[in-house]
Amino acid sequence: MDSQERSLRQEIIKVCRKLESQGLIAASDGNVSCRTGGDCMLITPSGVSKGDLEPEEIAKTSMQGNLLEGPMRPSNEIRMHVHVYRMRPDVSAVVHAHPPVATAFTLAGFPFNSKALPEVWFMLGKVPVAPYATPSTDEVPQSIEPYVMDSRAILLKRHGALTFGGSLVEACMRMEKLEHCAKVLFYASMLEEGKVPVPLTDKEIAKLGSSD
Template identity: 50%
Template sequence: MEDIMRVKMELIEAGKWLYSKGLVSATDGNLSVRIDDRIVVTRSGVNKGKLSPEDFVIVGLDGKVLDGTGKPSSEIRMHLTVYAMRKDVKAVIHAHPPILTALTLAGIPFDATWLPEVWVTIGPVPTAPYATPSTQEVPQAIEPFVKDHNAILLERHGSLTYSSTLEKAYFALEKLEHAAYVIMLATIIRGETPPGLTKEQLKKLNVAFGKTT
């Protein structure tokens, strides 16, 4: 029980970050943390900036509600898919970051080599094809990317970041949206999307940070 309350407090804090940074609006988004074989997830229809301990539902790895009132988030299937495929993942955040989402609408793939720190800390960020929100289409769309990536953009919808801690999953999201903002500014100033690092620059970066891919 102590663990669950601690996790809820962490999720409440992360919800405040998400909302105050404009990474979600109204009741958008959902967050979860895994404790062994239980998942603490935000319930459906709540604002992430003012979550309280009653705003969470505990579900099993099969999605069955074990505790809490209200329905689990409508995107719970997406969280369950990530937890099933990645044993190392302990936290999942789905948000609606405006600039990253706008990139998917503009049909511009996110190039992780635009900025060295994004390449080093997060790596490639694929865009999953459009899927009807809250349906089984969403986990199906992300499935091919989950194993080899730590962040996925959802076409016309938002983002999915996941990691070994909630803070890391949140920081990945914040970093990606910040990078998208920089790229948007560069695109406006330059008049076209800037190129990524050259092969040579990437090679040197990989050597400097011991990256193999």
């Protein structure tokens, strides 16, 4: 294993811990991959808690998804990663997570409008919702296909989200931003315009005495 691969494995571990600590994945959810030299990729294994992953447990596969090295089976969603890399030679890393608020948008049919916040539009552009597809099947890559060329982030109906980019850090930041934006949109939807909490009256405040 060369030093580049060793540091990519460490970066994947960092991303997995971040996803878990921010509540973007739970239990054995999610999968993270990146290209490595020599027409190969590194991808998290199936069925384990990604927050507890060790670097040597990460699978090394061909760009077609065939296992080359690793003690465990690569992620069940590897087809989705293979598909993104096949369609987008400019993409070096792919992150799939189950961000709760953004995923709830897809269940409720609530629009994710990335144009509502300038920095989100700048970072993510338009965020499409791919139709429901049975997880871990060929339906998943088929469902994202129409959106991969023109997106950096895709919501997966009833399932989660997919982000990708030129590096692991970039793909992870896009996932974080996606969920953060979903939270802001959600809070804004609860705060109806013109409806603000009614404060105590001056008399009631006076009865409380000094606020010091």
